[in-house]
Amino acid sequence: MAQLMTIARPYAEAVFALSQEANSLAAWSEELANLATISQDPAMAAMIKNPAYSADQIVSVFTEVMGENLTKEGKGLLSAMAGNKRLSALSDVSEVFETLKAEAEKRVRATVISARKTTVEQKKKLSAALNAKFDAEVEITYEEDASLVGGIKIKVGDWAIDGSAQSQLNKLGAAIAQ
Template sequence: MAELMTIARPYAEAIFAVAKEESKLDAWSETLTNLSAIVSDEAMQAFMANPEASDEQISDVFKAVLKGSQDKELDNLLSVMFENKRLQALTFVSELFENMKAEEEKKVRATVISARAATVEQKKKLSAALNAKFDAEVEINYEEDSSLIAGIKIIVGDWAIDGSALSQLNKLGAAIAQ
């Protein structure tokens, strides 16, 4: 997975630069989401892995889905990724592009994992705190994980805080073991 992310980064950066220059961030976002869905489809993965499927047949499927797109940059992207056998990285290209787009638009995505569902009041306070911390509009995805026992984990990109009881108990256990 990390290898595909590394492969995807230059593609995402190049597409982002083109999309930004042409003021087509939303259009590219939609296109990359669609391409990601195609590549992620189990039937498509099986078709692409099938040794009997020719490169031309695989290419034709993408062209058919895009319905003869007139976008030269999109054609170039698919051609280069196809020639280098990197179509599997399209999902990561889409993910990285979305992260760059969110950063450009001063939007941040966060995941909050808690042992129990957060109340409306807790969500308001957390949203205000994260908006202030990142000086951006923070879109929060809430998840529940009862194994945390209590507390929360907050993940924003590479930044994370683990304030769960499970984490504290694990740290205590490690300290006692030393």
């Protein structure tokens, strides 16, 4: 997965730059999502991996499936990726593009994991604190994990805070063991 992300990043950055220049972030977002969905179809994934098919044959299948929804630039991306045997990274290209788009739009995605259901008041406080911390509109996904015992974990991209009771107990146990 990490290797595919490394492969995907330059393509996503190039598409992002192109879409910003043309003021077409939303259109590219949709087109990349569609291409990623097609590439993940089991039959298409098998075709992409099969060396018996040429890059042109694979691109023509994408073109046929997408129809009018495939732009000239989108076909260019497919051709470049197919020529370099990188089509298996299409879903990662879409994911990296969405991250770049969110950053440009000053939107951030966060995951908050708590031991119990988060109350409306807690959600308001967390939202305000995260919006201020990241100077952006933070879209928060709330999850529950009873194994945390108490407290919360917050993940925003590479940034994370583990304020769970489980984590604190583990740290205490490690300190006592020394």
